[in-house]
Amino acid sequence: MMTELFSGVFILAGTIFILLSALGIIRMPDLYTRMSATTKASTLGIGLVLTGTVLFWQDAAITFRAIAIIIFLFLTAPVAAHIIGREAWSRGVTLWKREGDGKGKKDG
Template sequence: MIEILSGVFLLLGTLFILVSAIGILKMPDLYTRMSATTKASTLGIGLVLIGTTVYWQDIGIAFRAVAIIIFLFLTAPVAAHIIGRAAYFGKVPLWEKTKIDQFKERMEKADK
């Protein structure tokens, strides 16, 4: 039973990581690629670590897995935000079908 539960977590994790990789290939610009990658891969890695913890049932492995998951959930969004902000200020173009640029609107209000 433990092997099945662990396998389900591992399979779901790898599927989310696959979705993340497909997102890198299919999304039209840097900003949407970053969003897909950050969200899907963070969840996928978390599920893989949970599956590993369930399989091995060791407190040391569980502690390390929880520490890694917490670290990922705290750092991945911050890193994506910083990279996206640097790309925006570096004039990396938005997708041509982007209709709303909220950051530009916010910056215009701040300049006034």
Template structure:
């Protein structure tokens, strides 16, 4: 029964990695590609590592697997965010059918600061 559970978990992991690879090829722009690959590949690798921890059932391997999974969950979204932000600031175009650009007009090209949108509303008006 344990072997069947391990095969299911590892198979699901490989399926998510396959979906990430397909998404990388099928998505139209950098931002969507990053979203698909970050989420699906992180989940896929995490499931494969979980299956390996269940297979070996040793404390040293399980602690390493948990450490790797935590490291992946912490670093993959952060690195995708940084890459996406850099791509946006450099001017990598969005997909032509993208309807909403929440950052448009919020980025100062000289200081590389993002405004929150509330900053303009909170500015006191000049008195005459």
């Protein structure tokens, strides 16, 4: 009973992080902030969902596979985001400049 509760909490928390990641793609203003939001939130969300799955099933084969997936994601997601960001920067994709914040304007 308690393992089902903990499993449900982990899966729900992971689902919320994945949802926030999807909202980050929509709401963030440029490529670099979108990439940051999606890689961090989605990696954490998938890790939490897989942890909840491991707690629910309590099988050695599922546990091994989930741990392998989590390690693979934690190793590849930051590298992929770095490569995409570096390529975007080399192609001239500019950073988002906030309008109306007063930066770069003279006083008076």
